[in-house]
Amino acid sequence: MSPQVRMINDIAVQFRHQGLDTAAAAIAEHVRAFWDPRMRAELLRRVDAEPESLDPLALAAALLLTSP
């Protein structure tokens, strides 16, 4: 598992109690605030290549990163 996938999955579990939409937005905000752009780009490559490796909540958050 790539470090980016491992990290966003770890983040996702912490936000799970908030419900899908709120949590996905919060995770995406967290990633935008703290991750270097190349890490975000690598995450998005993983989303395309191996979406099954992402926690569903992490996947929802990652998809938000593709939009502004």
Add this chain to the structure above:
Amino acid sequence: MSLLKEPDLGTPARPGPATVSIEVDGLPVTVPEGTSVMRAAALCGIDVPKLCATDSLEAFGSCRLCLVEIDGRRGTPASCTTPVTDGMRVRTQTPKLEKLRQGVMELYISDHPLDCLTCSANGDCELQDMSGAVGLRQVRYGYDGANHRDEKTDTSNPYFDFEASKCISCSRCVRACGEVQGTFALTIEGRGFESKVSAGGTDFMSSECVSCGACVQACPTATLQEKSVIQLGMPSRSVITTCAYCGVGCSFKAELRGAELVRMVPYKDGGANEGHSCVKGRFAFGYATHPDRVLTPMVRARITDEWQPVDWDTAIAFTAAKLRDIQTRHGVAAIGGITSSRTTNEEVYVVQKMIRAAFGNNNVDTCARVCHSPTGYGLKQTFGTSAGTQDFRSVAESDVIMVIGANPTDGHPVFASRMKRRLREGAQLIVIDPRRIDLVRSPHIEARHHLQLAPGTNVAIVNALAHVVLTEGLVDRTFVDERCEDFDDWAEFIACAENSPEAVEELTGVPAEEVRAAARLFATGGNGAIYYGLGVTEHSQGSTMVMGMANLAMATGNIGREGVGVNPLRGQNNVQGSCDMGSFPHELPGYRHVSDDVVRGVFENMWGSTLQAEPGLRIPNMFDAAIDGSFRALYVQGEDIAQSDPNIKHVHAALAALELVVVQDLFLNETAKFAHVFLPGTSFLEKDGTFTNAERRINRVRPVMAPKTGKHEWQIVAEIAQAMGYPMHYDSSSQIMDEIAALTPTFAGVSFEKLDKLGSVQWPCNDNAPEGTPIMHRDGFVRGRGRFVQTPFVPTRERSTRKYPLILTTGRILSQYNVGAQTRRTANVAWHPEDVLEIHPHDAEVRGIRDGDEVMLTSRVGATSLRAVLADRMPVGVVYTTFHHPVTGANVVTTENSDWATNCPEYKVTAVQVGLTSPAMAG
């Protein structure tokens, strides 16, 4: 300055609003109620002769030298034990007093070696001074009677001698050991003429003594004397500076004889330590002049080549050219750097500035990443500021002290002494830690509750504590309603049965009733203060736990006044400062996000450079990027990442993959084995700048000597930036602080001039608080309202299994510090020459391990061997070691798991197995 001899007013101050006016030798003086006659006299400039009294200790009244006459009172009371009363008229010098004092001194001197000319304390001996003060001219009793002049000298301690023949049994050392240090290692043995100071019936080295030096400082003769003074002679000048070890930030007088540092004496006016010290700050400074220090820059093309010493210009040009070349080939973001929490604010500031402005990216991180980054995240989310809430002094007002994941007597000993003093006065203690740390039970201290939880279950415990507070109606609703937000959502979450002590009992291993009792005590016992350490932060839920503690403090109304708060105990001397100075990849100085256009614009204007609006790489991300090839060069200042960071194999692979590693340090450390450039650094004795301690206190670090390398570290950094084409020049460290103050709102009022005038200030220091802010969030939280955050417990993925059935947790020991680079180069190795593995006797027995056996410690990522020590302070199933020695390399076994929010490594939970290195050794 010439040798600073601090005034000694004889007895401690008695703060309080009520005052009393008296007359001493005809001079009027008004003092706080409860002040001693001796101190009142000293405050109006009259020194009453004394031997057993000193203002760091309570009055004892044994030496019979400080006698005075008081109008209307019979006899000659001791001025140290006599409190002032209104209208009192005191006479300190009369023929009667003179005769009495001379008689007392005659008795002392008749049993004292009169070797003043060759005595190591000559010129700094209170017995000598008092002989003069009382006008002693003869000793009628002769010197041939029974005496103690043949008593043996105890030289066992590496730093000081105990010359018993010179002891006057004043008990100052014994009282200092108890009152100031709280160790109670010393006692007076025997009675009458046979009474003598004893280190528990053994020599000092074998005793409970922790070598804090309080006894040496208190001794009025040469009985307890630093070996360095005995060897080098009395110092003749002092420089006031700040210790470079832990985050307590003790102030010291560096006392020199010519250019040679003779000793470090804790400074009574030091805001953090108020005259106290520990073995490291007091004695372990020899590393600064150790022959291992590298003083000349060195370069090499490949890490398999020999180092080539070069001059500074060559080293700087080489470094700058290599960095630019890598950026040309691999992009602007292919390089980055790590700042050091051992360097000054000014040094950190210029490194992050070089990275942001000259490198052109935000790839800057600091070693705080691997210790307290969850503190920054968690406290900012809840309180709005990335720092602890109190000053150390505040603990004196605490009624219930909760220590979580910290071992203050080893890690922050000077603060621990303050805490222990308060506990002896009656404050209650709750310890939350897998280990039975010393605080749980030590002389005159016993924790009311020790929640001996399983490693990795902090969040479950803090939620359970909060659950009890909420469900038993112990919430401070007034505080919550007036000052906090999001309480209702949090209350709904925390009230869930899954957070109850009963529900988490099996998981945490802590009996539910014990959790309930601790919660009730914390919520109802008066001022409740939380102190915590890396046993909180270095977990995969470190940030969650910090927020959980903040929730608990808010729910119980324990924020915003003396004696309460949430207080991180910082590991290194300038962890707080390195974070304040903008070392995190997403934050500019003052914790402002790089994406904030307005803030970035201010920096761009001042720095004359375009700054990136995107966060850069954190340290673990740098390692990953090095391995994937997108990160090619690393500048490391004052950190030994090859020893201190987790999963060493991974770190080594990352370092080996880099094209350029630049190490700026005192010694050729483990990281330097992977370096192409070595830039020698300056020790704290050579630095000119500031450190910010765990209580946000900005302390001056003054140069005791010129840089042995010929350059300050900030000069080197500025010259590299310039060689890379970015104009960066400073004339002094003070000028750098002025720039910091101009750019950082919480530092707006800070300058070297102000620090020199006030001694220190605690940030925020600005127009609203021109002399600093000891207690945060008094009238409101920095973020407006304190925010309750839901903190569900998510277990770590690291689990014990049949193959790895034990959990390893790591930490520090009193005599060593961090990776040991400094303390291993001092006599402190006498106490801790190697890392050992502490293991419960039961776990040892089932593995056939005996005390002292060499064992193999194995985890999923690596293995190392070390000596086992059987210790019942460990719970069954948990083992412990330190990471002070590279030969052990304890981090070879720690994993890549890290805090979800900050990537702070999970040093505290590693599943391991332990077995004898070789069965043959078991015999």
